[in-house]
Amino acid sequence: MVVLESLRIALAALRANGMRSLLTTLGIVIGVAAVVAVVSVVQGLQHLASDVFEGVGAAFVHVEVNQDRQRGPGLIAKQVKLTAEDAQAVREQVSGIRYFTRIAAGSAQVKYGERRHQPESVMGVDEAYQEVMNHAVDRGRFLSRLDLENHRKVAVIGPKVADKLKLGRQPLGKEIYVGNLPVTVIGVMEAKGEALGTDLDDRVFLPFGTAQELFGRAATDRVELDLQAVAPAQVDAVRDAIRRLLRHRHQLPAGRPDDFRVIVQDELLKQITGFLSGVTAVVGGVVAIALLVGGIGIMNVMLVSVTERTREIGVRKAVGARRRDILLQFLIEAVALALAGGIAGLALGYGLGVLVVAVVPAHLPPAHVPLWAVGLSCGFSAAVGIFFGIYPAGKAARLDPIEALRFE
Amino acid sequence: MAALIDLAAVFKIYDMGAEQVHALNGIDLRIESGEYVAIMGASGSGKSTLMNLLGCLDTPTSGSYRLNGTAVEELDDSQLAGIRNREIGFVFQTFNLLPRTDALHNVELPLIYAGLPRRERRERARRALQRVGLGDRLHHNPNELSGGQRQRVAIARALVNDPSLLLADEPTGNLDSATSIEIMELFDQLHAAGNTVVVVTHELDIAGYAWRRVSLRDGKVLSDTPTERAAPAAREAPGPTG
Numbered sequence: 001m002v003v004l005e006s007l008r009i010a011l012a013a014l015r016a017n018g019m020r021s022l023l024t025t026l027g028i029v030i031g032v033a034a035v036v037a038v039v040s041v042v043q044g045l046q047h048l049a050s051d052v053f054e055g056v057g058a059a060f061v062h063v064e065v066n067q068d069r070q071r072g073p074g075l076i077a078k079q080v081k082l083t084a085e086d087a088q089a090v091r092e093q094v095s096g097i098r099y100f101t102r103i104a105a106g107s108a109q110v111k112y113g114e115r116r117h118q119p120e121s122v123m124g125v126d127e128a129y130q131e132v133m134n135h136a137v138d139r140g141r142f143l144s145r146l147d148l149e150n151h152r153k154v155a156v157i158g159p160k161v162a163d164k165l166k167l168g169r170q171p172l173g174k175e176i177y178v179g180n181l182p183v184t185v186i187g188v189m190e191a192k193g194e195a196l197g198t199d200l201d202d203r204v205f206l207p208f209g210t211a212q213e214l215f216g217r218a219a220t221d222r223v224e225l226d227l228q229a230v231a232p233a234q235v236d237a238v239r240d241a242i243r244r245l246l247r248h249r250h251q252l253p254a255g256r257p258d259d260f261r262v263i264v265q266d267e268l269l270k271q272i273t274g275f276l277s278g279v280t281a282v283v284g285g286v287v288a289i290a291l292l293v294g295g296i297g298i299m300n301v302m303l304v305s306v307t308e309r310t311r312e313i314g315v316r317k318a319v320g321a322r323r324r325d326i327l328l329q330f331l332i333e334a335v336a337l338a339l340a341g342g343i344a345g346l347a348l349g350y351g352l353g354v355l356v357v358a359v360v361p362a363h364l365p366p367a368h369v370p371l372w373a374v375g376l377s378c379g380f381s382a383a384v385g386i387f388f389g390i391y392p393a394g395k396a397a398r399l400d401p402i403e404a405l406r407f408e
Numbered sequence: 409m410a411a412l413i414d415l416a417a418v419f420k421i422y423d424m425g426a427e428q429v430h431a432l433n434g435i436d437l438r439i440e441s442g443e444y445v446a447i448m449g450a451s452g453s454g455k456s457t458l459m460n461l462l463g464c465l466d467t468p469t470s471g472s473y474r475l476n477g478t479a480v481e482e483l484d485d486s487q488l489a490g491i492r493n494r495e496i497g498f499v500f501q502t503f504n505l506l507p508r509t510d511a512l513h514n515v516e517l518p519l520i521y522a523g524l525p526r527r528e529r530r531e532r533a534r535r536a537l538q539r540v541g542l543g544d545r546l547h548h549n550p551n552e553l554s555g556g557q558r559q560r561v562a563i564a565r566a567l568v569n570d571p572s573l574l575l576a577d578e579p580t581g582n583l584d585s586a587t588s589i590e591i592m593e594l595f596d597q598l599h600a601a602g603n604t605v606v607v608v609t610h611e612l613d614i615a616g617y618a619w620r621r622v623s624l625r626d627g628k629v630l631s632d633t634p635t636e637r638a639a640p641a642a643r644e645a646p647g648p649t650g
Binding site (some may be wrong): 005016135169311314315316317318319320321322323324390401402405 | 458460465466486489490492493494498500504505506507508509517518520521522565569592
């Protein structure tokens with residue numbers, strides 16, 4: 001009974017002081033909006049990251065040219081290379097490697113009849129690519145050792161390429177052009193979707209040597225290596241062996257930094273989770289401060305409200321309100337104020353999340369506010385209302401009815 | 409039969425730092441159910457303190473106060489709130505209505521704290537307002553009502569829980585003389601209907617509406633006499649002791 005009455009009074013008071021209520025709850029609005037906006041975007045990113053890295057597993061190692069080292073001293077910066085010969089050396093001299101593939105990536109238009117399409121990338125790879133990347137073919141077969149050795153003019157394509165070229169139900173055996181190179185489709189990869197802004201299904205795979213012929217020697221001087229160690233425990237040893245070998249081959253004196261990068265799964269995950277936890281920490285800080293400010297604002301406005309309504313409190317006590325009735329009334333008002341802020345923050349945060357996803361060009365997943373975030377926001381707002389409302393409410397409850405009735 | 413109000417050797421002493429103020433200095437007072445009593449006195453005579461005690465807003469420093477058989481001096485804060493809710497109907501000089509709240513809801517207020525269901529509250533509040541002649545003003549806010557109408561709403565609020573005591577503190581202090589007469593006539597009607605009415609005032613003509621006049625000075629009862637209005641029937645009733 002008193003709860004309902006209190007709720008009615010609280011809402012009436014909020015309406016009566018609309019502007020004051022709005023300004024008071026701004027801290028909470030901002031706090032909750034920040035959380036919700038970041039959560040809605042980070043949720044998507046985390047999802048993406050785990051998608052990508054769960055696929056390749058813990059024994060995965062990636063080697064690429066270190067772009068940063070190209071801007072070296074001197075007028076003509078030396079072109080940093082990672083050549084097919086380097087790759088060959090790694091494969092032959094480093095032990096503990098289970099699967100290994102070179103990757104020579106380039107771009108070329110593909111054509112089937114009159115249909116043309118520009119895939120995201122055309123990649124020359126070795127036959128172990130599908131084991132290294134844990135990416136299987138859906139139909140037909142992947143490139144074989146014979147395809148590689150003979151530089152055969154065959155291609156395995158992603159499902160999106162097959163779709164764009166309208167290869168129909170029987171894509172296998174059809175002749176398409178990659179650039180000006182006629183190749184036969186021997187397989188279609190299984191669909192993997194998008195990850196970290198690239199479409200994994202919009203790719204064409206050629207035998208490494210065939211790609212070299214297509215792109216020319218220059219393009220294949222900067223290959224990437226992807227490999228799987230025999231076990232996750234071997235990853236560090238493999239990485240160190242690759243570094244020693246490549247430093248030796250690139251004749252880097254001691255003290256010069258690497259002109260290549262060896263990235264292991266562990267580090268990738270560390271980088272991503274490090275970034276995400278950094279974001280989370282910053283947002284957590286912002287939220288803590290905003291909630292603190294919002295809470296102090298609520299305490300302040302409730303103290304003002306108690307003073308303004310001293311007489312009302314006196315009247316209520318005179319007609320039979322007990323201390324806890326008054327306490328409850330002002331506590332409910334504080335919580336209603338905080339919750340209103342929390343709900344406004346939820347709406348604002350969701351709006352921001354949608355905006356971020358719309359503005360950022362990368363393929364972010366749609367902003368999504370999980371139910372736990374809604375619950376958490378409302379819970380936190382209510383908690384702030386109770387925590388900062390208890391003092392003013394207690395002050396109101398302890399008022400002496402005689403003094404309160406005399407108050408001008 | 410025990411009196412409705414029975415004050416015996418009541419002292420109220422305020423500690424004002426160095427000195428003690430004896431606001432009430434040994435009051436003995438009995439008021440029977442159905443009486444209409446005016447409590448008079450200059451400011452500083454202790455009449456406000458006495459009213460606060462009678463209204464269970466405060467407890468005596470020493471002495472005993474029985475209201476309808478309950479020893480008020482033994483009650484704690486929340487029990488005092490309960491007895492105010494059940495036994496007392498307050499009428500204040502400044503009306504003390506809740507702003508931005510319509511007449512009906514203002515009158516409902518004591519019933520909310522009595523824990524009555526909404527339907528019953530509404531019905532009783534409506535009847536109380538009809539009784540004071542405001543049946544057509546149920547949904548007016550106080551700022552839409554005249555002073556006399558506001559005091560009528562306050563009286564309806566005081567009546568709504570059928571209290572054993574109507575306690576009015578300078579009920580006409582903020583009203584013009586014509587409206588004052590209307591309000592005092594309303595108290596007359598309520599008294600005639602069987603309500604016990606205690607009016608605290610410093611105005612003689614207002615006190616003249618009562619049937620018995622208790623005058624205070626320096627925290628003591630100076631005089632306690634029936635007024636000229638007292639009918640023979642009232643004179644035969646058990647007289648005041650003290």
